[in-house]
Amino acid sequence: MILTHNMMSRRSQTRFLTLQRLAAIAVQGGLSETTRTCGNPSCACHKDAERRHGPHLYLTFRSRDGRSSSLYVPREQEPRVRKAVQAWAKLWETIVEISHRNREQMGGAMRRRKTRKGVPRGGRKA
């Protein structure tokens, strides 16, 4: 019992360290590459789609007010931004796993209580 408890807390300690490490760099969004025309109307990119500039990398995301936005990502920043987006995915995965474990513990406690007190099954759904 004590051994199990220690193992669990060590495991959850590791999870929280992972969360902290990921949260420090995570960015929610997607990466997409597009070609563009430039500001010079006499440039070939305006007449020939093959000669459009790029492909350029953009980070697309929803801003605080819920609007979809994008941010140009210079090539030298690409590894950093990719790492940030991957960190978000991993962060989300980790949080979902924490939620499963928390709910399972919660569910166990409620089942035990129900059995002991003889509370009928069912009830209001969330």
Ligand SMILES: [Zn+2]
């Ligand atoms: Zn151009």
